[in-house]
Amino acid sequence: MIRLDSIKVSFGDFTAIPHLDLHVRPGEFFTLLGPSGCGKTTALRTLAGFIQPAGGTVTVDGKDVTRLPSDKRQVGMVFQNYALFPSMSVWENIAFGLRVRKEKGAESDRMVRDIACRVELSDEQLAKNVAELSGGQQQRVAVARALVLRPKILLLDEPLSNLDAKLRHQLRQQLKDLQSEFGITTVYVTHDQDEALAMSDRVAVFNKGVVEQVGTPQEIYDHAATEFVCNFIGDSSTLTPEFVAQVNAASGARLSTRASSYLRVEKASLDAPAGGGAVGLSAKVLSRTYHGLHSRYVVRSHGADIRLLVREDGGAHPEPGTETTVYVRPDHILQYHPETGAALQEQDRQEQDQAVALP
Numbered sequence: 503m504i505r506l507d508s509i510k511v512s513f514g515d516f517t518a519i520p521h522l523d524l525h526v527r528p529g530e531f532f533t534l535l536g537p538s539g540c541g542k543t544t545a546l547r548t549l550a551g552f553i554q555p556a557g558g559t560v561t562v563d564g565k566d567v568t569r570l571p572s573d574k575r576q577v578g579m580v581f582q583n584y585a586l587f588p589s590m591s592v593w594e595n596i597a598f599g600l601r602v603r604k605e606k607g608a609e610s611d612r613m614v615r616d617i618a619c620r621v622e623l624s625d626e627q628l629a630k631n632v633a634e635l636s637g638g639q640q641q642r643v644a645v646a647r648a649l650v651l652r653p654k655i656l657l658l659d660e661p662l663s664n665l666d667a668k669l670r671h672q673l674r675q676q677l678k679d680l681q682s683e684f685g686i687t688t689v690y691v692t693h694d695q696d697e698a699l700a701m702s703d704r705v706a707v708f709n710k711g712v713v714e715q716v717g718t719p720q721e722i723y724d725h726a727a728t729e730f731v732c733n734f735i736g737d738s739s740t741l742t743p744e745f746v747a748q749v750n751a752a753s754g755a756r757l758s759t760r761a762s763s764y765l766r767v768e769k770a771s772l773d774a775p776a777g778g779g780a781v782g783l784s785a786k787v788l789s790r791t792y793h794g795l796h797s798r799y800v801v802r803s804h805g806a807d808i809r810l811l812v813r814e815d816g817g818a819h820p821e822p823g824t825e826t827t828v829y830v831r832p833d834h835i836l837q838y839h840p841e842t843g844a845a846l847q848e849q850d851r852q853e854q855d856q857a858v859a860l861p
Contacts, residue, residue, distance in 0.1 A: 503528040503687050504549065504655065509558035511544050518544045519711045522558070526689060527703075531681050533690045535698040536708030537734070542691045543659055545708070549689060550657050551575050562654065575655075578648030582660040584640050586632045592618075592643050593628040599651045617650045620680065638669045645677070649684065656681070656688045662697065670694075674701055695735050699723065707731050729762055729843035732836055738764040741835065742805035745783070752781035755832035761846050762838045769834040770810040772799070772818045772826055785828040787820050803828050 504526035511519040519541045526532045534542035547553045549560060551572030560568045567575050586595050593614055600610040618628055621642040632640055641661055648656060661677070662670040678701045681688045692698055698705050699719040706716045707730075715727040726732035741763040750757055757763070774780060785803035796811045797819065808828055812819060820826045837846040 503530070503563060504689070505559075505561040506545070506549065507559050507561070509545070509548060509560070510556045511541075511548055511553060512556045517711065519548075519555075522711075522713065524706060524713065524716070526687060528687055529685050530703045531678065531688045531690065531701060533692060533698045533702040533705045534708060535692060535695065535705050535734075537693055540708040541711035542693075542708045544711075546657055546659055546689060546691050549655075550577055550579055576653050577655045577657055578651055578653035580641075580644045580648050580656070580658045580661045582663055584644040584661075586640060586643060586647075588631070588633055590632065591628070592623065592630055592632055592635065595632055595643055596628075596646045596650055599647065603651070613650050614646075617646045620683070621646045621649075622676075637665050638673055641665065641673060645680065649680070649686075654687065656686050658688065658690045660691055660693070663692075663694075670697070677701065699735075707734065709734075723766075725845070726836060727845050729764075729838040732764050732838065737767045737809065738836070739767065739770070739806065739808045739810075741765055741808075745804040745806040746835070748783050748804050749781055749830060749832050749835065752783065753832045757832060757835055758837055758846060760840065762840050762843075764836045764838075765808065765830065765834060766836075767798075767809045767811055769831065770808050771829045772801075772810065772812055772820065774829050775831075779833070780829040780831045782827040782829050785826050787822050787824050787826055789822055790819075801826060801828050 506522050506524040509519060509522040510517065522545060534545055536542050544553060548555050551567070551570060555568065559566055562575065587598065590598070596614045596618065597610055600613060605613070614628070623639070623642055623646065627635065627639065632643060635643065644661065662673055665673065674697055690701065702719055704716060704718055705722050706713045707722060708714070709730050715722060715731050722731060723735055726735060732738060743759040746757050746759045746763050749755060750759070771780070774782060783803045785801040785808065788800040788802055788807065791798045794814070796813050799810050799812060801808050801810070810828070818826070838844060839846060
């Protein structure tokens with residue numbers, strides 16, 4: 503559906519994107535994720551036609567659109583600040599593109615009311631000025647204005663970032679439901695990892711203009727390809743060589759003690775997990791923080807501060823200062839080359855122990 507091949511974007515002497523290859527499938531909800539200034543919005547605006555790349559091609563449905571103006575690409579865009587017209591009513595904002603396209607009055611009215619219903623905007627709200635609406639309602643207007651033109655592609659640039667946390671959580675599900683209902687190919691930009699994991703079919707993680715990994719949310723989370731992706735996505739504990747050595751000694755595993763090693767917070771436990779495979783290591787409880795459904799613990803074991811979660815409706819709840827046991831499965835430990843940051847494969851770990859000196 504969408505291909506970006508060998509895209510290079512420069513602003514004067516600064517190269518924002520040195521080389522970008524991406525393929526977005528038809529009907530996919532595809533997210534560009536990364537910290538501020540990483541190039542994700544630049545990539546989106548290049549796809550939209552607002553930025554002309556210095557090199558490479560943009561292809562939509564097999565057609566080269568690299569030099570095509572933005573209004574000829576059949577894309578709908580929702581901006582971070584919504585870019586609504588404050589002097590117009592909600593109805594006029596949604597109908598603006600239809601008027602530019604010279605859609606007939608009766609048909610335009612039908613299309614506006616149909617899309618307003620789908621995004622849960624009432625007839626009363628259609629008559630209001632956009633300034634009278636809440637942030638969440640304005641976001642719906644911006645989405646409706648993009649969708650009413652029935653574009654092939656919907657582009658969204660951090661559309662929820664100006665909303666409070668509760669409303670963001672509510673509206674991201676509505677956005678995903680709308681995307682599924684319309685079956686429209688969607689490219690979504692965000693710096694919020696929770697949004698990316700919850701909404702996406704696939705995610706591209708950007709870092710300094712380079713895509714470090716493309717995959718499903720589960721692939722990105724459980725099998726982060728680089729140390730940057732591991733640290734940017736989710737919450738992990740940094741493990742010491744001594745901790746890794748103890749895991750090896752207790753389990754017979756062959757983890758590298760010289761690699762950068764991490765453990766996701768939900769992968770450690772204070773109770774022996776069912777099914778076996780985990781080893782128990784001595785630890786001391788440093789802190790416990792109550793969060794309602796669970797408590798967040800920090801325990802120290804062989805020089806590593808291990809963060810973990812314990813549900814309030816079951817399991818051990820030791821007090822800070824007490825001795826305990828932390829259980830870890832060797833195959834849950836993520837390891838990366840200390841110089842390149844690339845994930846270590848099973849066969850690489852012995853080589854790294856022999857070839858890489860400790861920092």
